[in-house]
Amino acid sequence: MSDTPKFAVFGGGSWATAIVKMLCENLAEVGWYMRSVYALEHIKKEQHNPNYLSSIEFNTDQLRLSNDINEMVTYADYLIFVIPSAFVENELKKLKVSLEGKIIFSAIKGIVPESSLIVGDHFFTHYNIPFKDIGVITGPCHAEEVAMERLSYLTIACADEEKAELVASKLRCEYIKTTTSDDIIGTEYAAMLKNIYALAAGIAHGLGYGDNFQSVLMSNAIREMKRYVKKVHKMKRDINGSAYLGDLLVTGYSIFSRNRMFGNMIGKGYTVKSAMMEMSMVAEGYYATKSAYLLNQKKGKKKAKTPIIDAVYEILYEAKNPKKVFKKLTEKLN
Numbered sequence: 001m002s003d004t005p006k007f008a009v010f011g012g013g014s015w016a017t018a019i020v021k022m023l024c025e026n027l028a029e030v031g032w033y034m035r036s037v038y039a040l041e042h043i044k045k046e047q048h049n050p051n052y053l054s055s056i057e058f059n060t061d062q063l064r065l066s067n068d069i070n071e072m073v074t075y076a077d078y079l080i081f082v083i084p085s086a087f088v089e090n091e092l093k094k095l096k097v098s099l100e101g102k103i104i105f106s107a108i109k110g111i112v113p114e115s116s117l118i119v120g121d122h123f124f125t126h127y128n129i130p131f132k133d134i135g136v137i138t139g140p141c142h143a144e145e146v147a148m149e150r151l152s153y154l155t156i157a158c159a160d161e162e163k164a165e166l167v168a169s170k171l172r173c174e175y176i177k178t179t180t181s182d183d184i185i186g187t188e189y190a191a192m193l194k195n196i197y198a199l200a201a202g203i204a205h206g207l208g209y210g211d212n213f214q215s216v217l218m219s220n221a222i223r224e225m226k227r228y229v230k231k232v233h234k235m236k237r238d239i240n241g242s243a244y245l246g247d248l249l250v251t252g253y254s255i256f257s258r259n260r261m262f263g264n265m266i267g268k269g270y271t272v273k274s275a276m277m278e279m280s281m282v283a284e285g286y287y288a289t290k291s292a293y294l295l296n297q298k299k300g301k302k303k304a305k306t307p308i309i310d311a312v313y314e315i316l317y318e319a320k321n322p323k324k325v326f327k328k329l330t331e332k333l334n
Contacts, residue, residue: 005103005166006029006031006077007023007027007030007077007078007080007170008030008031008033008075008076008078008079009023009030009031009032009033010033010034010069010072010082010091011033011034011081011082011083011084012035012036012049013052013282014052014143014144015082015107015143016032016034016052016082016107017049017052017056017143017147018053018056018141018143018146018147019080019107019137019171020032021053021056021058021147022146022173022176023170023171024058024059024062025173025176026169026170026172026173027062028062029062029063029064030062030064031063031064031075031076032063032064032065032066032072033066033067033068033069033071034067035091036051036067038050039051040066040067043060043063043065044060047059051280053143053144053146053147055147055148056147069091069092069094069095070094070096070097073095073099073102077102077103078102078103078105078167079099079103079105080105080106080107080137080167081104081105081106081107081108081119082107082108083108084108084110085108085109085110085111085112085113085119085288086113086282086287088108088112088122089112089114089115089122092127099123099127099128099129102129102133103134103135103163104123104129104133104134104135105134105135105136105137105156105158106119106123106134106135106137106188108284109138109191109194109195109284109288110195110284110288110291111287111295113287113291116291116294116295118185118188120134120135120136120184120188121185131159131184132158132159132163133160133163134158134159135156135157135158135160135163135164136156136157136158136184136187137155137171138154138155138187138188138190138243138247139153139154139155139191139243139246139247139250139251140152140242140243140246140250140251141154141176141247141250142250142254142256145256146175146176149174149175151175151177152175152176153176153177153179153246154168154171154176154178154179155178155179155181155187155241155242155243156171156178156179156180157180157181157182157183157187157188158180158182159184161180164180164181164182165180168180179242181243183235183237183243185232185233186229186233186237186244187243189228189229189232189233190225190229190243190244190247190248191243191247192288192291192292193224193228193229193248193292193309194247194252195251195259195283195284195285195288196259196288196292196308197217197218197221197224197225197248197251197252197308198251198252198257198259198260199259199260199262199263199285199289199312200263200308200311200312201214201217201253201260201263202257202259202260202262202264202265202267203263203264203267203312203315203322203326204217204263204267204326205260205264205267206263206264206265206266206267206268206269206322207323207326209326213330214252214253216333216334217252217308217333218248218252218253220307220308220334221248221252221308222239222245224304224305224306224307224308225239225248226239226244227304227305227306228292228296228306228309229244230304231296231299231304232295258279258282258283259284261283262275262276262279262283262285262286263312265278266315266316272286272316285312289309289312289313289316289317290316290317292306292309293306293309293310293313293317307329307333311325311328311329
């Protein structure tokens with residue numbers, strides 16, 4: 001690796017676009033891989049992503065653009081993956097070059113369906129990336145507010161503190177504050193789980209529940225998250241920290257939350273298929289719900305108590321009536 005490591009972002013959505021923007025504040029050149037040739041050509045000509053956060057104008061002299069994942073992996077030392085979890089393995093199957101010696105950071109908030117693993121575990125298990133070379137980028141932070149340069153906070157987690165701080169320094173700028181953590185597994189699971197709870201908040205809103213219930217739902221959600229994460233990775237952590245509670249709150253309450261929006265449509269009577277067709281972005285919580293529920297069930301008697309995850313699973317994957325499911329859920333919350 002060179003004295004000045006090169007960075008590349010993999011993904012063409014809103015969060016990928018926001019991360020490229022942050023990196024461009026600190027780096028002379030940023031690699032950017034996305035599948036869409038149309039989007040890449042548009043960025044070259046018009047200086048903005050045509051599909052996501054089009055208000056962000058890029059200096060294209062700073063961008064190394066490619067729709068060839070092998071070219072971008074070869075180019076960069078630090079690879080930041082922001083491809084939706086449901087599609088990341090399909091992209092990785094295109095790899096013909098080795099990931100050996102690369103530093104992998106995930107900004108993906110979900111579980112890889114092919115392996116039922118969080119992204120860091122997936123890279124470790126299936127691509128032999130050492131845990132010291134794997135990191136996580138998490139919020140609380142919405143891409144839309146990054147585009148508007150509103151003050152936002154990021155948590156960068158990695159077992160290797162120097163690598164976490166390096167990535168943090170490349171994302172930090174006037175409107176982005178960063179902190180580092182060694183809880184790579186806990187922060188990644190929390191980033192996945194909060195999307196499910198935001199989906200639950202959306203369903204509740206769509207069903208007509210008010211702010212009083214929402215506050216109880218979020219209070220129970222953070223305690224449920226604590227139980228779940230403790231089961232998968234027991235270590236000392238402050239669940240009330242920004243990477244856990246903060247990220248949960250912004251995703252559960254924000255008007256920018258696609259998971260809350262998706263849940264709201266379900267609560268209002270949309271089918272899963274019609275809600276997906278209505279949205280132009282992937283709601284990670286939909287895929288995360290199935291993975292989180294099944295992972296917990298596999299633990300048998302040692303599973304965590306997860307009434308909110310269970311309720312969302314019943315609605316999305318067992319086609320149960322949202323009104324009836326939430327009526328039962330209200331009796332389990334306190």
